[in-house]
Amino acid sequence: MNCELVNKNIDELTIVDLNQPIESNLKTHVDSCESCQHALQQQLAYLHRVSTIETPELSAQSAQAMLNKVTHKNTTHENHNSGFLQGFIAASVLAVSIFGAWNVFTQSPEISPLYAIENTQQEFLTTEVTLVINVPEDMYDADLNISLPQHIALEGYDDIQELTWPVDLKAGVNTLSLPIRVNKHLSNGKPLSIMAKLYHYAEEREFEIKVDIDKIQSLQDESALITTGTNVAYSTTKQAPLNNLTVNT
Amino acid sequence: MSQILSFFGIKEKEQSFEAIISPHMNNLYKVAFQYTGTKHDAEDLLQDLLEYLFTKQKELRKIEKVKPWLMKCLHHRFIDLYRKQQRQPDIEDIDDEKVQPLFRYFDNHLQDEQSKEIFNAMNMLSADHRAVVTLHDINGYTLPELSEIMDTPLGTLKSNLHRARATLKKHIKLQPYELDVRHY
Numbered sequence: 001m002n003c004e005l006v007n008k009n010i011d012e013l014t015i016v017d018l019n020q021p022i023e024s025n026l027k028t029h030v031d032s033c034e035s036c037q038h039a040l041q042q043q044l045a046y047l048h049r050v051s052t053i054e055t056p057e058l059s060a061q062s063a064q065a066m067l068n069k070v071t072h073k074n075t076t077h078e079n080h081n082s083g084f085l086q087g088f089i090a091a092s093v094l095a096v097s098i099f100g101a102w103n104v105f106t107q108s109p110e111i112s113p114l115y116a117i118e119n120t121q122q123e124f125l126t127t128e129v130t131l132v133i134n135v136p137e138d139m140y141d142a143d144l145n146i147s148l149p150q151h152i153a154l155e156g157y158d159d160i161q162e163l164t165w166p167v168d169l170k171a172g173v174n175t176l177s178l179p180i181r182v183n184k185h186l187s188n189g190k191p192l193s194i195m196a197k198l199y200h201y202a203e204e205r206e207f208e209i210k211v212d213i214d215k216i217q218s219l220q221d222e223s224a225l226i227t228t229g230t231n232v233a234y235s236t237t238k239q240a241p242l243n244n245l246t247v248n249t
Numbered sequence: 250m251s252q253i254l255s256f257f258g259i260k261e262k263e264q265s266f267e268a269i270i271s272p273h274m275n276n277l278y279k280v281a282f283q284y285t286g287t288k289h290d291a292e293d294l295l296q297d298l299l300e301y302l303f304t305k306q307k308e309l310r311k312i313e314k315v316k317p318w319l320m321k322c323l324h325h326r327f328i329d330l331y332r333k334q335q336r337q338p339d340i341e342d343i344d345d346e347k348v349q350p351l352f353r354y355f356d357n358h359l360q361d362e363q364s365k366e367i368f369n370a371m372n373m374l375s376a377d378h379r380a381v382v383t384l385h386d387i388n389g390y391t392l393p394e395l396s397e398i399m400d401t402p403l404g405t406l407k408s409n410l411h412r413a414r415a416t417l418k419k420h421i422k423l424q425p426y427e428l429d430v431r432h433y
Contacts, residue, residue, distance in 0.1 A: 047386065
């Protein structure tokens with residue numbers, strides 16, 4: 001047996017092996033090879049040290065208190081939907097699903113004529129998008145991260161280019177919408193992308209939302225000519241969503 | 250028994266959440282402590298896990314081998330918290346003192362100097378390396394079991410274990426182990 005094989009054997013030793021006899025061929029080599037003997041001693045010493053590590057116990061009272069906390073909290077808030085998200089992004093949306101289980105698709109735009117009239121002559125385009133996330137079961141304590149490109153800002157938060165906030169997704173449809181402002185001159189009609197990431201435990205989902213400035217502009221110009229007969233979704237706001245982005249998990 | 254009861258259309262009484270989790274609380278806490286290195290963070294991690302598990306009661310009741318499943322959930326929660334910690338810069342508290350970042354400092358309540366040294370050395374490891382050392386070297390899980398728990402291929406686990414051990418050995422003073430002491 002050569003040193004390479006011995007090293008491989010040594011590497012595979014575990015705490016169980018501390019009380020087991022060393023394989024005879026391994027011992028034969030180790031007895032005659034100083035470096036392997038040293039490596040074996042180091043490995044056994046390491047295993048002995050970590051196997052005797054001091055770890056505190058959880059008292060029965062603490063365990064009960066922790067269980068009580070979670071059961072009490074969830075009983076009192078059983079029917080409380082903490083509400084998913086306060087907002088999201090805008091415009092002509094194309095999203096790409098990175099992970100197989102998450103399907104992202106877009107729906108046809110709905111335009112508010114009132115809003116479009118207000119904004120067609122301005123330097124900034126202000127609009128709003130609704131993201132719809134379908135989840136098969138509750139996803140508590142997820143994190144949503146949004147990265148904005150240089151020429152897009154959240155309405156009222158000009159200096160923030162990236163933000164992360166915790167979200168609780170309830171089983172079924174969760175919607176969020178958030179107004180954004182696009183500097184149409186600086187962007188020069190170039191396509192912009194907003195990156196969104198959703199974290200839940202060890203999983204991470206990333207999707208890209210493409211913002212087509214020209215398309216938003218043309219849609220708003222067209223809608224400015226319409227005076228009646230348009231369905232305005234989300235009538236609670238003047239800025240109706242141009243697009244809905246739906247994510248299925 | 251459950252089959253007999255279901256044959257007669259009688260439902261077996263479901264175990265309560267506490268009844269399922271209680272027997273594993275101490276073990277989960279110990280592993281959480283080994284992951285995080287402090288009592289406070291271990292309690293936070295365990296509390297987070299309990300919150301999550303409470304929402305998964307239906308799934309939990311269907312699990313045959315609860316212990317490895319709980320370990321898997323705990324591992325995911327640990328990785329998630331670690332990642333959150335990495336994303337957040339140091340936060341200043343109300344006294345304008347820097348809040349110590351999670352998973353960087355061992356617990357001063359530990360009496361054993363050697364254990365302190367090990368936890369201090371484990372702070373040098375990444376979350377994945379720390380998890381594999383904790384579960385494999387301290388708790389005796391096999392690599393195939395870890396592959397299930399950590400959703401990681403065996404080859405990657407072996408590599409991570411090798412690297413993690415190498416790092417720890419550099420930072421822990423090891424007394425030469427007397428080979429003759431062992432039983433042959």
